[in-house]
Amino acid sequence: MSETRWTLAWNERPVEEARNLNPAFCAELIARTVAEYHKARMAPLSMATAFLVLPLTLHKPARTALPGKANTTFATWIASNNPLLAELPGRVSRLRPISREALLFSIRYRMNTLNNGGLVPGSKPIKPSSRPATSTDDVNEARAVAALLGRWFGAQASESAILKGFGVAP
Template identity: 30%
Template sequence: MSGFEALPPAIPRRSPEAVALFNAVLTSELLVNACWSKAQSGTTGLDWPAAFLILPLTLHPPTRESLPRDRRITLARWAVRQTDLLADMNFRVANMAQPTKRAIRRGLRVGRLGLEGTTLVALKRPKQSTKGWPDELQQSIKAARFCGQWFNVTDTHMAYELLGIGG
C-alpha cells in the first residue's frame, strides 16, 4: 500500500428546493392518489410505466393548471391542444425518474402502495384534502386523481406517444 486510499465516489447532492418539493412523502401520496382514483373508476391500479408520468403531470404548475376540469376530455384531446406545454415533457419525465422511484420505494416500504405483477396499487384510501391544506397541495392531489382516471381509458404506451416521450 502506498498510503493513499481511494476515496469513495461523491454522492450527488440534491438542492434543498428539490428535496422539499420532491420529498418522498408528498410524491408517494400523489402516486397513491393516482392509483386509488384509477382503481375506483376502473378495474385495477396503475401500470408501472404509467407511474412515471404522474409526477411530471401533477407537480409542474403550468401543466397541472392546464389539466381539464371536464372528465370527458381525453388525454389525446388535451395533449393535442398543449403542444407548447408538452414540448419539454420528455425532459421532465426523465428528470422526475429518480423522485418517482423514491416515491414508489417509500410507498411500498410504508404499506401505502403495493405491487400486483407490474401494477402499482393503493393499499389504503388516500386522505381527503381539507381547507387547511395549502392550495398547491390540494391542486396536485386533484391532478393526480384526474391523471389516474385518464389511464382507465388510455393505454400507457399510447400516453407516452401522446405526450411525446421517448420518440
C-alpha cells in the first residue's frame, strides 16, 4: 500500500494541516455539534450526519454561507446555496479520514459516546464556553458554527432530510 497524506505521522505533515486538521480540534468541533444536537432533540446524532461537520465548519466559504440562526428554514437555505453545495460531497469524501480519526478521538476521550447507532455527549463533554487561552478568529468561528450546526440540524424533521439536502444521502 502506498502512503497517502493521511497515513503520514502528524509530525511529518505540513504544519498548517497538522494544526487545523488535528484529531483533538476536529473532535472538539464534532463534539460541539453533538452536544447542541442532543440538547435540541434529546436523541443521538447519526454517524452519517457527523461526517458533515468538518466539511462545513473547516471550509471558510461554507462556514460563511451557513445561516446565522438555527431557526433558518433549511429548504430555503439549501435552494439558495446550490453552487456551494455542489462541492460538498467531494469535501465530505476527502475529509472522511480526518472525520473518522476525529470521531475515534472523541469517543476514546469520552467527549462523545455511541448510543442507539449515533453519538451523544460522553462522560467528558465539551463545555460550550471552553476555549484555549489563545485562539484565532477563524478557529473561534469554526467552534461557533459547529454549535450552530447542532442546533440547526436538531430543528430539522429528520436526519435523512439533512443528508439529502446536502447531497450526501447514504
